Amino acid sequence: xxxxxxxxLLNAQSIDGTVRKHAxxxxxxxxxxxxxxxxxxxxGELANDDKPVDSRKLAGLILKNALDAKEQHRKFELxxxxxxxxxxxxxxxxxxxxxxxxxxxxxxxxxSSQVIAKxxxxxLPQKQWPELIVSLLSNVHxxxxxxxxxxxxxxxxxxxxxxxxxxxQDHVNKILTAVVQGMNAxxxxxxxxxxxxxALYNALSFAxxxxxxxxxxxxxxxxxxxATQSAELKIRQAAFECLVSISSTYYEKLAxxxxxxxxxxxxxxxxxxxxxxxxxxEFWSSICDEEIDILEEYGSDFTxxxxxxxxxxxxxxxxxxxxxxxxxxxxxxxxxxQEEGAWNIAMAGGTCLGLVARTVGDDIVPLVIxxxxxxxxxxxxxxxxxxxxxxxxxxEGPSPDKLLHIVNVALSFMLSALxxxxxxxxxxxxxxxxxxxxxxxxxxxxxxxxxTQANCQQIITVLLQSMKDTPNVAEKACGALYFLAQGxxxxxxxxxxxxFFQEIVQSLLTVTHREDAGESRLRTAAYETLNEVVRSSxxxxxxxxxxxxxxxMMELHKTLEGQKLxxxxxxxxxxxxxxxxxxxxxxxxxxxSSEPTKYxxxxxxxxxxxxxLRVFACRSATVHEEAMLAIxxxxxxxxxxxxxxxxxxxxxxxxxxxxxxxYQVCAVTVGVVGDICRALEEKILPYCDGIMTQLLKDLSxxxxxxxxxxxxxxxxxxxxxxxxxxxxxxxxYAMPMLQSAADxxxxxxxxxxxxxxYTNSLRNGILEAYSGIFQGFKNSPKTQxxxxxxxxxxQFLDSMYMEKDMDELVMKTxxxxxxxxxxxxxxxxxxxxxxxLTSKDFLNECLSSKDHMIxxxxxxxxxxxxxxxxx
Numbered sequence: 001x002x003x004x005x006x007x008x009l010l011n012a013q014s015i016d017g018t019v020r021k022h023a024x025x026x027x028x029x030x031x032x033x034x035x036x037x038x039x040x041x042x043x044g045e046l047a048n049d050d051k052p053v054d055s056r057k058l059a060g061l062i063l064k065n066a067l068d069a070k071e072q073h074r075k076f077e078l079x080x081x082x083x084x085x086x087x088x089x090x091x092x093x094x095x096x097x098x099x100x101x102x103x104x105x106x107x108x109x110x111x112s113s114q115v116i117a118k119x120x121x122x123x124l125p126q127k128q129w130p131e132l133i134v135s136l137l138s139n140v141h142x143x144x145x146x147x148x149x150x151x152x153x154x155x156x157x158x159x160x161x162x163x164x165x166x167x168x169q170d171h172v173n174k175i176l177t178a179v180v181q182g183m184n185a186x187x188x189x190x191x192x193x194x195x196x197x198x199a200l201y202n203a204l205s206f207a208x209x210x211x212x213x214x215x216x217x218x219x220x221x222x223x224x225x226x227a228t229q230s231a232e233l234k235i236r237q238a239a240f241e242c243l244v245s246i247s248s249t250y251y252e253k254l255a256x257x258x259x260x261x262x263x264x265x266x267x268x269x270x271x272x273x274x275x276x277x278x279x280x281x282e283f284w285s286s287i288c289d290e291e292i293d294i295l296e297e298y299g300s301d302f303t304x305x306x307x308x309x310x311x312x313x314x315x316x317x318x319x320x321x322x323x324x325x326x327x328x329x330x331x332x333x334x335x336x337x338q339e340e341g342a343w344n345i346a347m348a349g350g351t352c353l354g355l356v357a358r359t360v361g362d363d364i365v366p367l368v369i370x371x372x373x374x375x376x377x378x379x380x381x382x383x384x385x386x387x388x389x390x391x392x393x394x395x396e397g398p399s400p401d402k403l404l405h406i407v408n409v410a411l412s413f414m415l416s417a418l419x420x421x422x423x424x425x426x427x428x429x430x431x432x433x434x435x436x437x438x439x440x441x442x443x444x445x446x447x448x449x450x451x452t453q454a455n456c457q458q459i460i461t462v463l464l465q466s467m468k469d470t471p472n473v474a475e476k477a478c479g480a481l482y483f484l485a486q487g488x489x490x491x492x493x494x495x496x497x498x499x500f501f502q503e504i505v506q507s508l509l510t511v512t513h514r515e516d517a518g519e520s521r522l523r524t525a526a527y528e529t530l531n532e533v534v535r536s537s538x539x540x541x542x543x544x545x546x547x548x549x550x551x552x553m554m555e556l557h558k559t560l561e562g563q564k565l566x567x568x569x570x571x572x573x574x575x576x577x578x579x580x581x582x583x584x585x586x587x588x589x590x591x592x593s594s595e596p597t598k599y600x601x602x603x604x605x606x607x608x609x610x611x612x613l614r615v616f617a618c619r620s621a622t623v624h625e626e627a628m629l630a631i632x633x634x635x636x637x638x639x640x641x642x643x644x645x646x647x648x649x650x651x652x653x654x655x656x657x658x659x660x661x662x663y664q665v666c667a668v669t670v671g672v673v674g675d676i677c678r679a680l681e682e683k684i685l686p687y688c689d690g691i692m693t694q695l696l697k698d699l700s701x702x703x704x705x706x707x708x709x710x711x712x713x714x715x716x717x718x719x720x721x722x723x724x725x726x727x728x729x730x731x732x733y734a735m736p737m738l739q740s741a742a743d744x745x746x747x748x749x750x751x752x753x754x755x756x757x758y759t760n761s762l763r764n765g766i767l768e769a770y771s772g773i774f775q776g777f778k779n780s781p782k783t784q785x786x787x788x789x790x791x792x793x794x795q796f797l798d799s800m801y802m803e804k805d806m807d808e809l810v811m812k813t814x815x816x817x818x819x820x821x822x823x824x825x826x827x828x829x830x831x832x833x834x835x836x837l838t839s840k841d842f843l844n845e846c847l848s849s850k851d852h853m854i855x856x857x858x859x860x861x862x863x864x865x866x867x868x869x870x871x
Contacts, residue, residue, distance in 0.1 A: 006045060045059035094119060357396060384426045628668045670695070
């Protein structure tokens with residue numbers, strides 16, 4: 001096979017499908033029959049300068065994919081597979097890879113760099129391949145330049161693959177020295193300098209110690225700032241990317257450099273090409289993100305417990321920074337609103353201005369208002385659009401009082417511009433800005449309403465008229481209406497929108513049928529807005545919401561009529577079905593929430609359920625999710641009557657629980673099992689064996705995304721609450737799983753924020769499961785079955801309390817469980833709770849909590865515990 005491997009690799013890229021398929025089969029066979037020689041021949045191909053570039057690149061790519069995968073469980077398998085290869089084979093492959101770095105073919109070098117990094121990612125944490133970094137570092141000082149370039153690229157990828165703690169500090173220092181020297185202005189070869197600059201970007205997380213040393217930090221910062229002045233565009237862009245990364249990684253070390261960085265970024269924004277200018281703006285956006293986070297977390301009181309104080313860089317830069325950003329807003333492109341995901345300097349400037357407003361609040365207003373007043377009525381569309389964009393950008397951050405006067409003046413001007421301005425860009429931005437006004441300055445929390453009886457009619461008329469405009473403007477008008485409705489979500493029995501309800505719904509349905517509704521997300525926006533209008537509707541409009549049911553059912557029915565569709569059409573049809581199921585879900589929730597409307601609505605329940613079951617038969621993941629959620633809402637509304645749908649629905653429920661690939665579908669299905677338990681109570685019993693078997697399978701699978709595991713535990717609690725002491729037969733399976741998960745989640749010192757968040761959701765799921773089980777068994781003769789589990793649960797509560805990292809939700813659930821324990825087990829729990837290390841302290845802390853939900857749970861727990869102890 002090694003002889004023909006070149007030809008097979010070339011055939012695998014053939015235009016002829018048959019040739020390609022045959023080659024792919026051969027490669028797969030070779031890999032399965034003899035993995036070591038398969039990998040050896042690929043690395044030999046990659047290293048051989050006499051072979052064609054295309055076969056070498058593919059050889060490298062297959063090698064890389066043999067070492068890494070996106071899915072965690074697959075990645076784990078590949079790592080184990082590599083580690084178990086014969087040491088001799090691995091050494092030969094690694095030698096080929098390192099030799100390829102000296103190849104004259106750039107593609108081969110670059111591919112090899114990536115593969116070396118993947119191998120390093122597996123071996124360095126295992127204390128294998130210790131000589132790698134030394135041999136790479138000796139390469140850096142070699143000529144020719146292309147060897148140096150490839151080595152720096154490899155070091156960059158290596159830093160991306162391995163975590164800083166597996167490389168010893170001495171090696172880190174040498175890598176940084178090599179990289180920073182390669183970036184230096186004295187390096188004459190631009191390819192080397194670019195590779196070094198990109199490598200630094202990946203190596204920054206390794207540089208903690210170096211950034212703490214003034215001299216080393218000064219040197220790194222100087223070299224990065226010099227690189228932003230290179231004659232080569234790509235080097236300037238890469239250097240600014242390094243600055244952006246430094247701004248978030250080493251925010252607290254930036255003070256001495258801010259003056260220079262301002263000058264460099266301002267010059268780049270005003271004079272450089274777009275890719276560089278965008279990164280220069282991104283630097284300031286990144287500083288805003290850091291300061292917003294610090295200020296949100298600590299307010300303005302930097303006590304001893306705040307890790308990093310706020311340096312108020314943005315506040316200090318305001319007088320120069322805001323005019324710079326306003327200037328950028330005038331650099332729009334002619335066709336910027338038409339392309340999905342378009343991004344340019346003007347948009348970046350507006351986004352940054354919005355972040356600045358969130359960072360400094362009221363201080364931004366006087367700096368921006370003169371620009372708006374000066375440009376809002378100018379003949380040149382660019383000036384009108386920039387003024388409107390500036391206004392919309394600063395609405396989140398300053399206090400409503402600071403903005404209300406200006407907004408009241410601007411509102412009628414904008415409504416007129418939205419219908420009369422001749423320019424599409426201006427209308428697009430005006431509609432977006434109105435949406436921002438309604439999002440941030442309208443609703444029950446705002447003292448002085450900006451929407452009054454006097455202007456409500458005009459606002460709605462203008463928005464409905466704008467929904468007939470071009471797709472991009474119509475989409476923003478839908479968005480504005482969405483926030484307008486959202487502001488009335490909890491206004492009580494009558495809403496200012498009630499008189500216009502019918503007209504609004506009709507207009508939105510008309511939008512969904514537009515020929516061009518597929519552009520600019522218009523159809524999706526119209527349905528999302530319709531949902532919000534329904535959600536915020538009042539009892540007065542309930543009859544009209546009822547009339548909507550057959551209309552949406554008919555739409556859904558139309559998508560199910562069996563015509564042969566191309567895959568593109570099928571995708572669009574799936575999208576539409578998802579939107580319609582989502583709309584029905586909102587309508588069901590709305591009508592199911594009050595008895596009179598629920599009674600009338602239930603006449604449609606059989607037909608709706610029939611439609612949902614037909615949707616499942618179409619087998620599309622996004623639609624599955626939406627239909628599942630809608631069925632959850634229907635179960636909640638139907639209560640015990642939902643039982644009649646279970647025989648037909650159960651197989652789809654089971655399919656959802658088995659769907660590991662689309663784990664969101666699995667998670668939603670688990671939630672719906674909870675809804676059905678609450679609706680059916682004991683009537684769910686016949687299905688519990690199947691459901692519990694599947695849930696236990698899900699928990700023990702390493703293929704299922706970890707985020708689905710917490711809701712599965714909660715679901716145990718829902719099932720136990722529904723079937724009470726009948727849960728007995730599942731105890732021997734569920735309890736050990738809960739115990740081992742509890743042990744895992746109890747000790748989490750020194751983990752990152754993501755992990756802390758996940759741990760808290762896992763703990764909450766476990767606690768909810770225990771609570772449901774204890775409440776389910778309450779007052780049953782079988783409660784003594786639970787006594788053996790109580791010590792472990794108390795131990796779990798102790799260990800969590802001692803870790804001191806519970807969030808509010810976990811605290812509330814935990815103190816509730818302590819109460820359930822006492823309530824269900826009575827005197828059997830009393831003595832255990834008295835012996836527990838922390839129960840008393842934990843209870844007292846919760847009783848004095850500022851969070852009234854925690855306090856309420858604690859009050860109840862105290863009563864239950866006192867009762868259990870006094871028995």
